[in-house]
Amino acid sequence: MSEKRSDEPRPVLLESGLSPKVAYGPDDIAQTATKLPPLPSEADAIGAPGQYPFTRGIHSLMYRKQPWTMRQYAGFGTAAETNERFKYLIDNGQTGLNVAFDLPTQCGLDSDDPRAAGEVGRVGMAVDSLADLEQALDGIDLTRVTVSHTINAVAPIVLAMMATIARRRGLDPAKLRGTLQNDILKEFIGRGTWIFPVDESIRLIGDTIEYCAKHMPLYSPVSVCGYHIRESGANPVQEMALGFLIARAYADHVIARGLAVDEFASRLSFNFDIYGNLFEQVAKFRAGRRLWARIIKEDYGARDPRSCWLRMIAGGGGGGLTVEQPELNIVRGAYYALISALSGTQTMALCSFDEAYTIPSERAARISLRTMQVLVEEMGLCDTADPLGGSYYVESLTNEMEAEIRRVMARVEAEGGIVEGVRTGRIQAMVARQAYQRQRDLESGRARKVGVNCYRSDGDEHDVAFHPFDSAQAERQCARLDEVRRRRDGARVAKALDGVSAAAAAKVNVMPALIDAVEAEATVGEMVGALKAVYGEYREPVRFA
Amino acid sequence: MRKLRQEASGNSGNTVPIRVLVAKPGLDGHDVGAKVIVQALRDAGMEVIYTGLRQQPAAIARAAVQESVDAVGLSILSGAHLPLCRAVREALAAEQAEGLLLLVGGVIPERDRAPLRELGFTGVFPVGTRLDEVVTFVREHAR
Numbered sequence A: 001m002s003e004k005r006s007d008e009p010r011p012v013l014l015e016s017g018l019s020p021k022v023a024y025g026p027d028d029i030a031q032t033a034t035k036l037p038p039l040p041s042e043a044d045a046i047g048a049p050g051q052y053p054f055t056r057g058i059h060s061l062m063y064r065k066q067p068w069t070m071r072q073y074a075g076f077g078t079a080a081e082t083n084e085r086f087k088y089l090i091d092n093g094q095t096g097l098n099v100a101f102d103l104p105t106q107c108g109l110d111s112d113d114p115r116a117a118g119e120v121g122r123v124g125m126a127v128d129s130l131a132d133l134e135q136a137l138d139g140i141d142l143t144r145v146t147v148s149h150t151i152n153a154v155a156p157i158v159l160a161m162m163a164t165i166a167r168r169r170g171l172d173p174a175k176l177r178g179t180l181q182n183d184i185l186k187e188f189i190g191r192g193t194w195i196f197p198v199d200e201s202i203r204l205i206g207d208t209i210e211y212c213a214k215h216m217p218l219y220s221p222v223s224v225c226g227y228h229i230r231e232s233g234a235n236p237v238q239e240m241a242l243g244f245l246i247a248r249a250y251a252d253h254v255i256a257r258g259l260a261v262d263e264f265a266s267r268l269s270f271n272f273d274i275y276g277n278l279f280e281q282v283a284k285f286r287a288g289r290r291l292w293a294r295i296i297k298e299d300y301g302a303r304d305p306r307s308c309w310l311r312m313i314a315g316g317g318g319g320g321l322t323v324e325q326p327e328l329n330i331v332r333g334a335y336y337a338l339i340s341a342l343s344g345t346q347t348m349a350l351c352s353f354d355e356a357y358t359i360p361s362e363r364a365a366r367i368s369l370r371t372m373q374v375l376v377e378e379m380g381l382c383d384t385a386d387p388l389g390g391s392y393y394v395e396s397l398t399n400e401m402e403a404e405i406r407r408v409m410a411r412v413e414a415e416g417g418i419v420e421g422v423r424t425g426r427i428q429a430m431v432a433r434q435a436y437q438r439q440r441d442l443e444s445g446r447a448r449k450v451g452v453n454c455y456r457s458d459g460d461e462h463d464v465a466f467h468p469f470d471s472a473q474a475e476r477q478c479a480r481l482d483e484v485r486r487r488r489d490g491a492r493v494a495k496a497l498d499g500v501s502a503a504a505a506a507k508v509n510v511m512p513a514l515i516d517a518v519e520a521e522a523t524v525g526e527m528v529g530a531l532k533a534v535y536g537e538y539r540e541p542v543r544f545a
Numbered sequence B: 001m002r003k004l005r006q007e008a009s010g011n012s013g014n015t016v017p018i019r020v021l022v023a024k025p026g027l028d029g030h031d032v033g034a035k036v037i038v039q040a041l042r043d044a045g046m047e048v049i050y051t052g053l054r055q056q057p058a059a060i061a062r063a064a065v066q067e068s069v070d071a072v073g074l075s076i077l078s079g080a081h082l083p084l085c086r087a088v089r090e091a092l093a094a095e096q097a098e099g100l101l102l103l104v105g106g107v108i109p110e111r112d113r114a115p116l117r118e119l120g121f122t123g124v125f126p127v128g129t130r131l132d133e134v135v136t137f138v139r140e141h142a143r
Helices: A003-007 A026-033 A079-091 A130-136 A155-168 A184-189 A198-215 A227-231 A236-256 A261-267 A278-299 A328-342 A362-377 A392-414 A418-424 A426-444 A471-487 A490-505 A511-519 A524-535 B002-009 B032-043 B057-066 B081-094 B110-118 B131-141
Strands: A096-100 A146-150 A178-180 A222-225 A268-273 A312-315 B019-023 B047-050 B071-076 B101-106 B123-126
Touching: A026 A392, A079 A096, A079 A130, A079 A362, A130 A155, A130 A471, A146 A155, A155 A178, A155 A198, A155 A511, A155 A524, A178 A222, A184 A198, A184 A227, A184 A236, A184 A418, A184 A426, A198 A222, A198 A236, A198 A261, A198 A418, A198 A511, A222 A227, A222 A236, A227 A236, A227 A268, A236 A261, A236 A268, A236 A278, A236 A392, A236 A418, A236 A426, A261 A268, A268 A278, A278 A328, A278 A392, A312 A328, A328 A362, A392 A418, A418 A426, A426 B032, A426 B131, A490 A511, A490 A524, A511 A524, B019 B032, B019 B057, B032 B047, B032 B071, B032 B101, B032 B131, B057 B071, B057 B081, B071 B081, B071 B131, B081 B101, B081 B110, B101 B131, B110 B123, B123 B131
Parallel strands: A096 A146, A146 A178, A222 A268, A268 A312, B019 B047, B019 B071, B071 B101, B101 B123
Antiparallel strands: none
């Protein structure tokens, strides 16, 4: 190699395909801004926190008013066990709950369904009927702690349960706060807990958005997840682009049903991932916040500034954790939390260091919570809003990330749009190809991962373990379900389930019928069955190109 | 069955691509690993059929027979690998599909690896396995 060559800077390629310069200056911000459609003259692309287009945060006071909500994901086997963990987390200063459901519940199967065998209570809590969710939330003050549910295809049923629980406790559902994940399009792309065909699934999302807009205005019916798309292999640009296209698909659907954008947009929320290059992620969030504000205002004509807010949970980071040298995951988690805080998130959840090989232990979950608390109490992350704002590099990269996100969105739309792309499997194939490329980059050493393809040490692999799976617990859950089936009024259940099918067939909002069925103690499997009878089931397209 | 096909084609075993069925049994929807393996095996010149999610063991066994594959690979990240592998093994036996190379990948603790091998899953690939390791293993052990 020539001497000249050795003076050249090491090439850098971000996951999104961008190549940062060695150093940035004021001209770079202006130059990269030319890649974006101009803002109206009164708006400033960087501006101030709390000011449209919200590059620097959706609130003017940001964390000086209150730190982000800390919401660790938890859910164990039975409602009683989950209730205990929830109370433990609240006692330790956690400010929100995030309910993990087991796979049968997420797929709409009752615990005694043969297809549920071996999976009841395995990765979360089993919910067969209202009684289970009621017990899980027993003694938890829903006016003080907000509950987020990681549930998608079954989300309308969980919403019906939450409305019923609130009412039974003498709390007006109109005053209930909380969040449903309820983002079905991303389930088709990654994570896979779909039930109904694509169009019917979107219709159900529409039902929840419409119902909340009219009857539960403080509730967030949908949390659009770039997160799982990223965890499925997408790069940060694809994560945001597909997330926004999905959000647009839901918005278009409910607008076609007659809702005005300002009736629902402020209750949409987002869920994004935090692992990877720090600056790329921070720029991703700042770019995303500005782009979403512009989409909602410029494309949808929103007048309420709150409609333009990209309210988000930026958390997790599971994709960055490793089985090798798992203690490093504590360090990674701290940096990921820093990314999230520097990005102005509203809510943070942080994967636990043992999450690469097991369901988090109590100790690991506490370390994650304490990591966030260290940022708040010791590191000054809540002292001033958007502390990286104005950085030549961060602002330039923010512009470049926005341009890239726009480019990917335009390409998907030119190819027929997100709904068509999911229906045909084209989007799934795009993400799968990216995942494969990433894996090859890791194996070739083109992408570096400490403890995995560099700085390995012998005996540094932690064995994987699972939360002890207790098959007797599944039997107890089935016994509980039997008890519900015995005590309820069978005729009332049958009538309520007919009502669910009738509403689905008539293409009216199924929420009131689901609430009737929940109150009659119909099971999740029965309610899903009543919808399936009309909607049918999704058939997965398998393609890789 | 495989042998017949080779003879009919008149080629030596080396030129007929190895056929692999990659399947996701159970309810677990994490399919990144399965889809990455499908692409890696295809790039290595194998013919790969991917079932998609939530396949019942009987359906996996039927697909293995219909597609006359040399190997069946399961991807399981929910922790339910022992009961699911056992069920697939039994379903294959019921279809009289013996002698296939069986593989399983996913979140698999050390102590479960020997029991899985005893069930007939010769290739056990925990998370973190390199793609070329899987490809080489299939090449060496299929047929």
